[in-house]
Amino acid sequence: MMSPEQNELMTRVGPGTKCGALMRHYWHPVALADELPAERPAKAVRVLGQDFVLFRDERGRHGLLDRDCPHRGADLAFGRLEHGGLRCLFHGWLFDVDGKCLETPAEPEGSVLCQRVRQRSYPVVVKNGIVFAYLGEGEAPAFPDFDCFLAPGTHAFAFKGLIECNWLQALEVGIDPAHASYLHRFYEDEDTGAAYGKQFRSASADSEIPMTRLLREFPRPKLDVEATDYGLRLFALRKLNEQHTHVRVTNLVFPYAFVIPMSAEMTITQWHVPIDDTSCYWYAIFTSFGKPVDHAAMREQRLKLYQLPDYRPLIGRHNDYGYNVAEQKSQTFTGMGFDINVHDQWAVESQGRIQDRTREHLGTTDKAIVAYRRMLLSAIGQVGNGERPIMWLDQQRAAAIRGPVAIDGMGPTEGWEAYWKDVDVRRRQASTWAADTLPPLVA
Structure with missing residues (x-):
């Protein structure tokens, strides 16, 4: 049973909080490049309870600054983009991407005030369609050589969506492999050939069985969790018979991402970025080991569920998640349509803005959630003691972390431990870009 103090410690991430101090040791997605x-x-962005302005100057450089002008606190998100920087509308003060004040034009001729003024700026990099920022003090960590970052842009697609609850419960649904047999249960199977871009609709590797049928008919997976250098690796085993077992390998990447299979050739890396304590964005990079990603099709599919400019769900709390009694009786377990993002949104938002974990009764299938919470509390303690936490990487360690491997496959009941590694090797060797990216565990 979790105490109120522990729940508070893990969920609050604003300035001055202990979990917030941990989070500021990492790079965070702050926008899609398309934004x-x-x-x-x-554009204005809010991350970890802080307000910033993100912009790109005439030279193509990205900058992230505190949103309030250091002169009189006016909103820089409305500023003019000109003359090498972002100009405040109030008195014309101009700042470059590094926060340097270039001009204070209302001041007397010859004034050197701008030489004494600097706006707080933050390091920014763009990785396959997502703008990442480092919001902490001191040296920023290196990026690991994950597949989602190594893939060429032709084989990666980025998107995001708003979730109106605390980041932790949004993350935890992704490290709960047992829920898929219920929350995402469909009573009719679709043509797997028409499953492009859809989660749990295709057949897994080495199988013709639709994932919808597999999840429906084998609802009691055997789960196992192992610690890794990036976080946790999760195994969900569904035994069909003495010869065949379905093997699903997923991952928790500390502090708040998961890597899961989408199809035999595509994976999803998804981050759960706190806007503040009661809302978050999921950011995802869909990575293809096979054919180039059909960016137009992927975007069109997702814009049926999310509206711009804030990527707010069209189906959500405000309209009961599309709940339909007749559908629930005959078509889907939830009665909330056929897109699993809606199901997940309901599951995490229905727990409240910040879930009260003191009322939980966890079971055996929650072992990954238990392991992650222990890891999170330990990392908070490390930072409190002045240490660097798990997944703060220097260049050498970052280059040694590959993958993570995410697989859905029909393997042998005896020998499944080697099977999933073999599937990963085969997929990489057949890829136009991933042949030289074998993780150390399978190299």
């Missing part, structure tokens, strides 16, 4: 259009590449 900075050529006509006005600037």
Whole structure:
């Protein structure tokens, strides 16, 4: 049973909080690159309870600054993009991507005030369609050589969505392999050939059985969890008979991402970024080991569920998640349509803005959640003691972490431990870009 103090400790991430101090040791997705259009590449962003302005200058450089102008506190998100930086509308003060004050034009001729003023700026990099920022003090960690970062842009697609609850419960649904047999249960199976871009609709590797049928008919997976250098590796085993067992390998990447299979050739790396304590964005990179990603099709599919500019769900709490009694009786377990993002949204938002974990009764299938919470509390303690936490990486360690491997496959009941590694090797060797990216565990 979790205490109220522990729940508070793990969920609060704003400035001055202990979990917030931990989070500021990592890079965070702060926007999609598409959110900075050529006509006005600037926008307000809120992350970890702090307000920033993100912009791209005329030279194509990205900058992230505190949102309040250091002169009189006006909102820089409305600033003019000109003359090498972002200009405040109030008195015309101009700041570059590094926070340097370039001009204070309302001041007297010859004033050197701008030489004494600097706006707080934060390191920014763009990785396969996502803008990442480092919000902490001191040296930023290196990026690991994950597949989602190594893949060429032709084989990666990025998207995001708003979730109106605390980041922790949004993450925890992704490290709960047992829920898929219920929350995402469909009573009719679709043509797996039409499953492109859809989760749990295709057949897994070495199988013709639709995932919808597999999840429906084998609802009691055997689960195992092992610690890794990036976080946790999860195994969900569904035994069909003495010869065949379905093997699903997923991952928790500390502090708040998971890597899961989407199909035999595509994986999803998904981050759960706190906007503040009661809302978050999921950011995802869909990575293909096979054919190039059909970006137009993937975007069109997702824009049926999310509206711009804030990527707010069209189906959600405000309209009962599309709940339909007749559908629940005959078509889906939830009665909330056929997109699993809606199901997950309901599951985590229905727990409240911040879940009260003191009322939980965890079971055997929650072992990954238990393991993650222990890891999170330990990392908070490490930072409190002045240490660097798990997944703070220097260049050498970052280059040694590959994958993580995410697999859905029909393997042998005896020998499944070697099977999933073999599937990963085969997939990489057949790929136009991933042949040289074998993780150390399978190299």
